[in-house]
Amino acid sequence: METVPTGSPTTARRRTVLRGAALAPVAGLGLAACSTGEGGKAPATPTAPVDLGAESEVPEGGAKLYRDANVVVSRSGDGALKAFSSICTHAGCAINKLSGTTLTCPCHGSEFDATTGKVLQAPATEPLHALPVEAKGGRIVAGPKA
Ligand code: FES
Numbered sequence: 001m002e003t004v005p006t007g008s009p010t011t012a013r014r015r016t017v018l019r020g021a022a023l024a025p026v027a028g029l030g031l032a033a034c035s036t037g038e039g040g041k042a043p044a045t046p047t048a049p050v051d052l053g054a055e056s057e058v059p060e061g062g063a064k065l066y067r068d069a070n071v072v073v074s075r076s077g078d079g080a081l082k083a084f085s086s087i088c089t090h091a092g093c094a095i096n097k098l099s100g101t102t103l104t105c106p107c108h109g110s111e112f113d114a115t116t117g118k119v120l121q122a123p124a125t126e127p128l129h130a131l132p133v134e135a136k137g138g139r140i141v142a143g144p145k146a
Contacts, residue, residue, distance in 0.1 A: 043070050043094035045085035045129060046143035055135045063114035065098040071142050072103060073133060074115040083133035083142040084117040090124035103128075 050069045058064045058081065063074035065086060072095075073083045086095040086103065093107035102120060103112040111121035117128035133142040 042092060043087055045070055045087050046131065049132075049141045049143040049145060052140045052142055055138050055140050058140065063098060063101045065095070065103065065114075067094070067096055069142075070094055071131060072098065072114045072128070073140055073142060074101060076115065081133045081135060081140065082115060082117075083131040083140075084112075084114070084128035085131060086128065088112075088124060089119075089126035089128060 052066045058075045065072045070086045072086045088105040095103045095105045097104040101114040110124035
């Protein structure tokens, strides 16, 4: 009967494969917990005006979260628009949930008022950053001018 020594290349290869398999789920969890945006970059506030879409998408007294642009736009009862960066001021995660006019950060649960940018729920302590916004030809454009 032939025996395979414990330090044989076959055993070592098997260990390498098993180690790789054990790490794969950990790497997956790391990605899920991280809030990096497209291409692995950290999410960012627009640095120039961005066309967000039709003005009619933001109802009076309501708000709309533009996840791709990291901007939330609200409209008051008198029709005035306000825009804020939807990058959380606590640790920089991209806020991905809007319920009514309340934004909730997925990372540690901070909540913000989409009509004022104010913090409603810690751990964040700083309000969201306000952005210039205007309705132009029926479109909403938000972000700082160059
Ligand atoms: S990054 Fe948003 S609550 Fe921590």
